[in-house]
Amino acid sequence: EFINLLEKVYETGESTFSYEIPMQFFKEGKMQLRYYNFVYQAQKNLKDEITGVAVIANEVTSQALLNLAVKASEERFRMLSDLMPAKIICTNGSGDIYYHNKNWLDFAGMTLAEIKLDGFYKLMHPDELDEYQSRFSEAAATGNNLEMEMRFMNRTSEYIWHLTLATPVRDSTGKIFMWIGVTTEIQKIKEEERLKDNFIALASHELRTPLTSIKGFCQVLELMLVEKGDKGTQAIVVRMSRQIEKLGMLIVDLLDFKKIKTGILPYYEDWFDFNELVTETVADSQTAISSHQIELQLEPGEPVFGDKQRFAQVVANLISNAIKYSPNETRIMVTTTRQKQGMQLSVADFGIGISAPSLQKVFEEFYRISTPLQSTFPGLGIGLYISSEIIKRFKGRLWVESTADHGSVFFVQIPFDKRGVVEKGEFGESVDSILLLDDQP
Numbered sequence: 001e002f003i004n005l006l007e008k009v010y011e012t013g014e015s016t017f018s019y020e021i022p023m024q025f026f027k028e029g030k031m032q033l034r035y036y037n038f039v040y041q042a043q044k045n046l047k048d049e050i051t052g053v054a055v056i057a058n059e060v061t062s063q064a065l066l067n068l069a070v071k072a073s074e075e076r077f078r079m080l081s082d083l084m085p086a087k088i089i090c091t092n093g094s095g096d097i098y099y100h101n102k103n104w105l106d107f108a109g110m111t112l113a114e115i116k117l118d119g120f121y122k123l124m125h126p127d128e129l130d131e132y133q134s135r136f137s138e139a140a141a142t143g144n145n146l147e148m149e150m151r152f153m154n155r156t157s158e159y160i161w162h163l164t165l166a167t168p169v170r171d172s173t174g175k176i177f178m179w180i181g182v183t184t185e186i187q188k189i190k191e192e193e194r195l196k197d198n199f200i201a202l203a204s205h206e207l208r209t210p211l212t213s214i215k216g217f218c219q220v221l222e223l224m225l226v227e228k229g230d231k232g233t234q235a236i237v238v239r240m241s242r243q244i245e246k247l248g249m250l251i252v253d254l255l256d257f258k259k260i261k262t263g264i265l266p267y268y269e270d271w272f273d274f275n276e277l278v279t280e281t282v283a284d285s286q287t288a289i290s291s292h293q294i295e296l297q298l299e300p301g302e303p304v305f306g307d308k309q310r311f312a313q314v315v316a317n318l319i320s321n322a323i324k325y326s327p328n329e330t331r332i333m334v335t336t337t338r339q340k341q342g343m344q345l346s347v348a349d350f351g352i353g354i355s356a357p358s359l360q361k362v363f364e365e366f367y368r369i370s371t372p373l374q375s376t377f378p379g380l381g382i383g384l385y386i387s388s389e390i391i392k393r394f395k396g397r398l399w400v401e402s403t404a405d406h407g408s409v410f411f412v413q414i415p416f417d418k419r420g421v422v423e424k425g426e427f428g429e430s431v432d433s434i435l436l437l438d439d440q441p
């Protein structure tokens, strides 16, 4: 190789460089391996004729050994990443992909270059693309992790469900210089989930029919006992009816759950008076219970737009949770305030509260806090999930602030401007201005 190089430089006069070249030397009585950077430079006489080649060697053994170690380590991690069942990508701080593990390439049937170009976005299901992009921008702005269930197209053009978790990595100044995306296939879980949802829907549907008959018989029985003047038995039947009512509500929740999951929960949207609806719902809840006193504080507000029955369902759910989870207290406080962005409702109890790790999770489907105290309360863990899905339809927010053992405050905020500008003012005035602005009732 040396001779070839020397001849080439000698003939062309062009300098050549070679880096970290291993060379064996017999030194200090034994063969030793050293690494050199070389420069081969043509030597010329005054007539500009090449007369020889200068070879300048610079020993870089420690640097070369370090580079070899880095390379070996990179190789090991690449192998590790390729053998993992998850699909992995790395991007720079702005989201440009520079690494995919082998699983991605095998799954997508694309080359790294194709994926890098725009292939990654082409693999996403069109229904989830916008959400992914807006959630990625949000994660980049806040520096939070992104977690999303989404579909990617495999090499046979089938969409397969995955869970994607993108985590930002920061440099010493706090700037995000890299994102690591780990995507795990969850198709089987999704299919099982669908079967479970179908079962729930079927079971709750079947339960509803006999329950409606029992409810009817109870009412007839109660009337008969009133006529007979049998107050003792009548009181038992009234209590029975209440339990049936509760069972009915659970079944409705289960049916709503299924409808939300399949995106077919019907919404009948219109303008409604926020405070009036809260007042009515509080009154209904109060008639059904004697264990707690619901205190109501209203701030004059404005109408909001959405499905009023569904909103009443959310309020009733928050109140019934407040009652359920404060068994040793008697006060519940329901407050409405007029905020800049919209109308706000808060439902406060002074009961068992929620500890910090569960604060976000209570809105997930079937999530129930599993501490010994919490698990003594009956429930399915879907009420808050349904509520949060309904509030999402309002483009509003539902959140909780709570301290364990001191009670919880659930907040709902419904924006004013879902359908455009709403004039400030009293309820009646606003309705007029809305009709004018929208040009149709």
Ligand code: ADP
Pocket: 321, 322, 325, 349, 351, 352, 353, 354, 362, 363, 367, 368, 369, 374, 378, 379, 380, 381, 382, 383, 384, 385, 407, 408
């Ligand atoms: P359920 O009450 O039927 O279990 P929810 O979806 O309404 O289901 O609530 C989910 C979980 O959140 C409950 O199981 C409970 O652990 C917790 N939770 C809800 N509301 C409260 C509250 N006001 N105080 C304390 N914990 C609550």
